[in-house]
Amino acid sequence: MDELGSDLNSLAQQAGRVRKAPEHFLDAEGIRRVREEARSGRRGFMRQAFAAAAASAVVPAAMARGNPVPPEGGDPHILNLPEHATGLGQGVATDGYGKPSRYESNIQRRQSPGLTQTTQASVSFAPLQSLFGIVTPSGLHFERHHQGWWDIDPSQHRFMINGLVKSAKVFTMDEIMRLPAVSRFHFIECGANTAVEWGNVAVPTVQYTHGMISCSEFTGVPLITLLELAGADFKKGRFVLAEGGDGSSMTRTIPMELITSGEVLVAYGQNGEMLRPENGYPLRLVVPGVQGVSWVKYLRRVEVGDQPYAAKDEAIHYIDLMPNGLHRQYTSIQECKSVITTPSGGQVLLDQGFYNITGLAWSGRGKIKRVDVSVDGGRNWRTARLETPVLSKALTRFNIDWIWQGKPAILQSRAIDESGYVQPTYQQLRAVRGTRSIYHNNAIQSWLIQENGEVKNVQLS
Amino acid sequence: MFNSRKSWLWFLSLAACLCLQAPAWSQANTRSAQDRFPGAGRDATPREVAAWDIDVRPDFKGLPPGQGSVAQGQDVWEAKCAHCHGIFGESNEVFSPLIGGTTAEDVKTGRVANLTRTDYPGRTTLMKVATVSTLWDYIRRAMPWNNPKTLSVDEVYAVTAFMLNLGHVVPDDFTLTDRNIAEVQQRMPNRHGMSRDHALWPGKTWAGATQPDVRNTPCMTDCRTEPRVASLLPDFARNAHGNLREQNRIVGPQRGADTSLPEGRTSQAVASSGGAAASSSGGAAAASASASAGKSSPESAAGKAALALAQKHQCTACHAMDKKLVGPSMAEIAQRHAGKVDYLAGKIRAGGAGVWGPIPMPAQTLPDADLRVLATWLANGANR
Numbered sequence: 001m002d003e004l005g006s007d008l009n010s011l012a013q014q015a016g017r018v019r020k021a022p023e024h025f026l027d028a029e030g031i032r033r034v035r036e037e038a039r040s041g042r043r044g045f046m047r048q049a050f051a052a053a054a055a056s057a058v059v060p061a062a063m064a065r066g067n068p069v070p071p072e073g074g075d076p077h078i079l080n081l082p083e084h085a086t087g088l089g090q091g092v093a094t095d096g097y098g099k100p101s102r103y104e105s106n107i108q109r110r111q112s113p114g115l116t117q118t119t120q121a122s123v124s125f126a127p128l129q130s131l132f133g134i135v136t137p138s139g140l141h142f143e144r145h146h147q148g149w150w151d152i153d154p155s156q157h158r159f160m161i162n163g164l165v166k167s168a169k170v171f172t173m174d175e176i177m178r179l180p181a182v183s184r185f186h187f188i189e190c191g192a193n194t195a196v197e198w199g200n201v202a203v204p205t206v207q208y209t210h211g212m213i214s215c216s217e218f219t220g221v222p223l224i225t226l227l228e229l230a231g232a233d234f235k236k237g238r239f240v241l242a243e244g245g246d247g248s249s250m251t252r253t254i255p256m257e258l259i260t261s262g263e264v265l266v267a268y269g270q271n272g273e274m275l276r277p278e279n280g281y282p283l284r285l286v287v288p289g290v291q292g293v294s295w296v297k298y299l300r301r302v303e304v305g306d307q308p309y310a311a312k313d314e315a316i317h318y319i320d321l322m323p324n325g326l327h328r329q330y331t332s333i334q335e336c337k338s339v340i341t342t343p344s345g346g347q348v349l350l351d352q353g354f355y356n357i358t359g360l361a362w363s364g365r366g367k368i369k370r371v372d373v374s375v376d377g378g379r380n381w382r383t384a385r386l387e388t389p390v391l392s393k394a395l396t397r398f399n400i401d402w403i404w405q406g407k408p409a410i411l412q413s414r415a416i417d418e419s420g421y422v423q424p425t426y427q428q429l430r431a432v433r434g435t436r437s438i439y440h441n442n443a444i445q446s447w448l449i450q451e452n453g454e455v456k457n458v459q460l461s
Numbered sequence: 462m463f464n465s466r467k468s469w470l471w472f473l474s475l476a477a478c479l480c481l482q483a484p485a486w487s488q489a490n491t492r493s494a495q496d497r498f499p500g501a502g503r504d505a506t507p508r509e510v511a512a513w514d515i516d517v518r519p520d521f522k523g524l525p526p527g528q529g530s531v532a533q534g535q536d537v538w539e540a541k542c543a544h545c546h547g548i549f550g551e552s553n554e555v556f557s558p559l560i561g562g563t564t565a566e567d568v569k570t571g572r573v574a575n576l577t578r579t580d581y582p583g584r585t586t587l588m589k590v591a592t593v594s595t596l597w598d599y600i601r602r603a604m605p606w607n608n609p610k611t612l613s614v615d616e617v618y619a620v621t622a623f624m625l626n627l628g629h630v631v632p633d634d635f636t637l638t639d640r641n642i643a644e645v646q647q648r649m650p651n652r653h654g655m656s657r658d659h660a661l662w663p664g665k666t667w668a669g670a671t672q673p674d675v676r677n678t679p680c681m682t683d684c685r686t687e688p689r690v691a692s693l694l695p696d697f698a699r700n701a702h703g704n705l706r707e708q709n710r711i712v713g714p715q716r717g718a719d720t721s722l723p724e725g726r727t728s729q730a731v732a733s734s735g736g737a738a739a740s741s742s743g744g745a746a747a748a749s750a751s752a753s754a755g756k757s758s759p760e761s762a763a764g765k766a767a768l769a770l771a772q773k774h775q776c777t778a779c780h781a782m783d784k785k786l787v788g789p790s791m792a793e794i795a796q797r798h799a800g801k802v803d804y805l806a807g808k809i810r811a812g813g814a815g816v817w818g819p820i821p822m823p824a825q826t827l828p829d830a831d832l833r834v835l836a837t838w839l840a841n842g843a844n845r
Contacts, residue, residue, distance in 0.1 A: 106707055106717070113702060117555050117786060120778060121606075130710045147603060148778075160505055162514055168505035175501045200692040204702055204720075228494035229502055238666050241516055247609040249602040251516060255664025290663060301513050308666075310519045310592045312599040319589065319655070325577035327589060327654055331661035335673065346705035347715040355714055364663075372679060378686035381679075410690075414679065422677040425686065432675050436579065440661065448690060454718050461691035 106130075109140050112196075112208050120148035123190070125211025128341045128360065133387070134185065134395040136214035138276045144190055144212065144292060145278075147248035152298060154274075154282035157245065159226075159266065163303035166231025173282055177268060179221045184265070184288070185394040187362045189213040189334045191291035191318050194441040198430075201457050205346035209445065209457060210339045213362070215395035218286045219269025222262045227304065234260065237304035241311070242285045245300030251311040252294040253330065254287060256304075263288045263393075266299060288393035289364030290332045291439070293318055323434035334364035336423050337442035338371055338398070338415035344447050345457035352406045357384075361396045363417035368396040370416045375402060377410035377446065377460055378425070384413070409449040410458065426459055515610075517598040521642060524597065528638035529619025531626040537616050538623050541605045541823065544779070544787055550585075550627050555787050559586040560627040567650035568630060576654065587628040591655045593646045597621050607775040696724065764845045767838035774827045776835070782845070789817045795843035806836035 070076070100107070109124040116122040126142040136142075143149070154173045162168035190212035196202040203209055223240075240259060244250040258264050265286040268274060275281040280297030287294045293313050308314070308330060319327040338361035343349055357375075361368045367390055372381040384400035398413070415423045426443040448458040517523040539548065546552050550560035562585045567573045573588045575581045590596060601617045603609045612620065622637035630648050631637070637645065646652065658669045694701075700720040702708075709717030718724075771777050771791075779787035780794070798805055808816075809832055812824040825832075838844075 103711060106709060106711065108708075110703075110708065118778060121556070127708070129708075147606065147609065160509065160513055162505065162510050168510050169502045170505040170509060171502045179498055179501055201694050204694055204698075205705060205708065207708065208702060225494060225498075226502075229498060231495070238664070243513075243516065247603065247606075249515075249609070251598075251602070255662065255666055257664045257666075303514065303516065305518070305522075307518060307520060307522075309516060310595050311516075312595055312603070315592050315595040315655075316586050316590045316599075320659075321576065321584070322656070323577075325572065325574075325654070326656040327576075327591075327651075328659045328661070329591075329655040329657055331659060333661045333663050335661070342713075343715055346718050346720070347709060348718045349715050370679075372681070379684055381681045381684070414677070416679060421673055422679050424675045424677040428675050428677055434579075448693070452724075453715075454724065455715075457694060458690045459692040460686065460689060 107140065109142060109211075110207060112203060121146055123212060125207045126214050128206045128211055128213070128339070129344050129347065131341065132397075134215050134360070134389070134397050135271060136216060138216065138271050138273070138279070141214040141216065141270075141276065141279055142190070142212045143278050146250055147246060149278050150246055150298065151277040152245070152282060157282050157298075157300075159283060159299060160301040161226060161230040161232075161304070162301070163241075163305050164233040164237035165227070165304055166233075169226070169230040171226070173268070176221055176226075176266060176283070179225060181219050181221055181269075182265065183217055183219040183269065184286075185215060185217050185389070185391050186286060186288045187213055187215040187334075187393065187395045188286075188292045188295055189337075189362070189364075191293060191331070191334070191439040194443070194445075195438045197443075197459070198437065198441050199435040201459050204457055206339060206341055206344040206445075209345070212292070213360075213395070215362075216270045217272070218265060218267040220265040220267030220286060223259050223264045223266050223285070223302065224262055226266060227259065227302075230304075232304045236306050239305050239308050241301075241303040241305060241309050242294070242296040242299060243301040243303070244296045245298040249300075250293070250296055250313060251309060252296060252313060253308040253311065254285075254290075254294060258287065258290070289334060289366075291318070291334055294332060318439060320433070320437040320439045322437065328437070331440060334362070335440065335442045336363035336365065336368070336415050336417040336419075336421045337361070338368075338413040338423055339445045340373070340411050340413050340447060343411065343449060343455050345455050347455045349404060349449065349453035349455070351453075352404055355402045355404050356399055357402045357411060358397065358399045359384075359413050361386075361398055361413070361415035362394065363415070363419075363421070364393060365421065366392045366418040368415055369418050369420075371396075371398040372414045372416075373398075373400045374412045374414070375409045378412050378444070381414065404449065406451060408451055410460070411447045411449060412444050414444050427461060515598075515602055517594045517601075519592040519594045519646075521594060521639070524594070524639050524642065525614050526639045527614040527618050528636055529615045529617070529622055530636040531619075531622045531631065531633055533615075534619035534621070534623025534626070537612070537620050541608075541612075542620065544822065545606055550624055553583075557585070558583065560624060561585045562588040563628050563630075563650040565629060568648050571649070571651065571653035573651045573654060576651070587624070587630075587650060589651060589654070591649060591652050593621070593625070593642060593649055596624065597642070607778040699724065763838060763841075764843075767834055767843075768845065770827075770831050770835055774825065774831065774835075779822070782843070788822055791839065791843040793817075795839050795841075798840065799842065800840050802833075802836050802840040805839050806832050809836060 107127050107130045109126055111119075111122060111124050122145065124143040126136055126140050131137075131140070157173050159171045159176060160168065193212035194209055197209055227240075234256065238256045240254045240256060242252055242254055254264065266283060267286045268283055270276065270279060275284060280295075280299070283299045285294065285296045285299050310329075314330055318331070319329050320331050321327050338359060340357055340359035342358055343355065349355065357373055359371070361371045368386065371384045371386065373384045374381045382400060384398040387397040387399060390396050423442060423444055429441070429443045446458050446460050448456040450456065514523070545555045546559055547554070551558050562575045562581065562583075563573055576584065576588060586596075597617060600620055601610070601612065601614075604612065604620075618637045622631060622635055625631045625637070625645065626633060626635060628650065630650065631645060657667055660670045660673050662669065704717075704719060704721045706717040706719040706721075709715070771780070780789065780791055782791050784790050785793070794805070809825050809827075812822045814822065827835075
């Protein structure tokens, strides 16, 4: 069975196995060169590349003023009133469900070319470079499907509880939605987010390096309430199996401690409306702080048990290979991580002068306590402003002022969570875990700002 | 529905509610969930639980009795599995390979030696999986990929046996049963290959590391890190993810780099597009974006209907519009068999192998009406 982690891994490390290069993707020769360069240490190549990056700023006039006064003494967009200021606009409810402006059509979730051979077992990445605040618009939420998505009739959806319970129970959606609900903001991050970057730089933008994360306000019933209704045996039943109702009927083991804490939700709401079909409509599990694969979509059943289940996604995939050849099993928590979303890879700064460096930080162990930002590749750091709200196991937005004087700069962010854990560097992470573990890459991300204003994804050592 | 008796009872309970409201609220948190939420949920029947409770644990709890031989497994495999996974489970065409990379020595030691080699080109399922229950459970719940949960219990045993035979875990004449599967577990090549010694499990259920394995300190000034660029996307991969200009907002402090052009050209393009020019280029981006959206909208109604059917009947799992996937693309089929509605309908219905290569297409069970729509659409050029 295919698995995203393997796909990402094979792309990053054994890209030679990619069968067919789709449009725009590396051809065989390109893949060979990347691998060779990675093996040979790439020093000569990288020095050249860095020199070239600096040299391309030879164009001194690159940074023309973005808002000049035209020779005719005024901006035509001011002097000549536009149609929308002199005409009648459109009426209410032109569109019963409103859409983004047509000028926003570049902002889309996207596939990484060549990552998977099918679209049903695949992933699309959220456009983090274009998002504000902490909420991911539901239509831009990243997708990860193992066997295709469905739009399930909620009147026919059922939820079952069995195993170590007094009496196995069945609930309709009507019944679940009758129960006391809570609404909470949480991030969901795929365990394989940033997986392609374990060995070296593989993708150009923050959408592809970090876009398997999203954050929503979820509404639902704490799973503990439903387990209590079924009379669960909390002494013996230390594990819960969650199972999806779609073709893959995905299963994952959840520790009972997380459920008794009240954090785990059986959710039907997302950002004020029902879940989107791509995100599990009508019912999904919300497991705050834990990687997305545990947030089972189209949730049909939970089983209370006294042992873990070694499901496919905890015995074949979503296991982390260590340098000694052992796989870490049941790795679930998403550790503290952050990334600058603008300026970020693939963007071009239009001008010198003031910039608001902005980004996202999160931790599967609680709240973000602090985010530091460096513009000199990690030599010196300044503490960024955290914007409200700062919530446990949710995205936190940070901002910091910066004046760009047109010189090369390397931007980094480093988050610290309330447990005191500090986001590590690639060097620190690789020293312990090597480069083949696929999952749980939470290293500090570096963006190189070249003199010509173009931003590149780079890794330092 | 509302007979007088019910209405009366309803009135009584309402009255009771009104009198007792305060104590009812105060008790809310000390009463059991069943008392607090009357009317929510009902007991599941044994038949209902049996229909859904299909998971199998490493200790084989949940494993139904049954059996299947390697030879039977090979028949099922070639009919239902080989078109994605290859005749020997080795295929990398659609999914990662299942079989390969394990040795007789691994079967003895329970550790797959190749996992310690950094130069080994990939990891197969059999190299990783420690528990045979995982294979059995997943094949039953999720395979075949486009028709999950349709294998019989004995077929699941047989396919599992065949896969293990491909990996030299069981002999050619082996029959896997619920009675000998625990012995097979003792031959799994990577059965000792898992570790729980890490701090990423959010429970206290087993002993393991309690502290994170990687530590950093928040140095603020003159920190040791030397900003030396060690890895960068090479120039020739510049446009590998499509034109990044079209993947960024058209307004704001930055734009997407125009990666359809070499880098030097981009910086000049940006340089020349200040002020009004920049906004008009932004307008152009929006215009081209909406134009391309417009381009796809005048799809023929027939094309739309056929594509929806192709999706519904899982054709698209193996056939893409314009590129070879498991099977040939729709475009290739349409080109080769233009006008041949009956031929195409027959092929879709019966399946087959050899026309486009060795990978067999299974017979399809879609309704006749849908079959005709799809065959006609293909015969007429498979237009969107």
